[in-house]
Amino acid sequence: MARTVLVVDDEPHLRELAALSLERVGGFTALTAGTAAECLAAVAEHHPDLVLLDAMMPGTDGPGTLALLRAGAAGAGVPVVFLTAGVQRHQVRALESLDVLGVLSKPFDPLELPAQVRELAGWRG
Template sequence: MLVVDDDEVIRQLIAVNLQLEGFEVATAVDGQDCLDKVVEVDPHVITLDVMMPRLDGWVTAVRLREDEATRHVKVIMITARAQDHDIRRGHEIGVDAYITKPFDPNELIRTVRELATGRVG
């Protein structure tokens, strides 16, 4: 798992919830940090905020999809951007799931588990 969010409180909240469920978690502070760490961490799933400095979540997701080494990684957008056009944009980019803030930790865990294992339910 790689948790990417520029807000330290949100980043730690996501990381702790995932760690409590047994996931091994690394963190990144923005999109550029994510791209710098992703090959080393080799996550199955990345949670990605949209609005971040240096490199936002949209550009980061596009770059992850364009790179042969990271194309397979499942991406969950976790963002306050909840407009229909934002969600549509995420799906057009190839994001695997879209969760809006404030999020339900149980929904997050369920979504991560489904994407990490390939099993729904």
């Protein structure tokens, strides 16, 4: 059975590109959400194996969304990987210090994204 990854990003084209990459290249099942509220609802309904979460979103940002996930039963244990355009070292360190598996940078290579997610999650081929 394919692992399910929820892609959360406020930019529709990036959200869809990541989902397409994860499905077509990685063989994952991909779900998408554009806001913190959509993320929480999708996690509660679908129980994804991992959330790929944009760090910088309007309204509730990635760290805020992560805090909301961790506060609820459905999202308390779900693995999270941040996806961010902020690649300054101090920004990455701040994100890595949160309860996440790692941080990937945007723009991402659609051919590499599934392997990067697999590596951070510790999943085999």
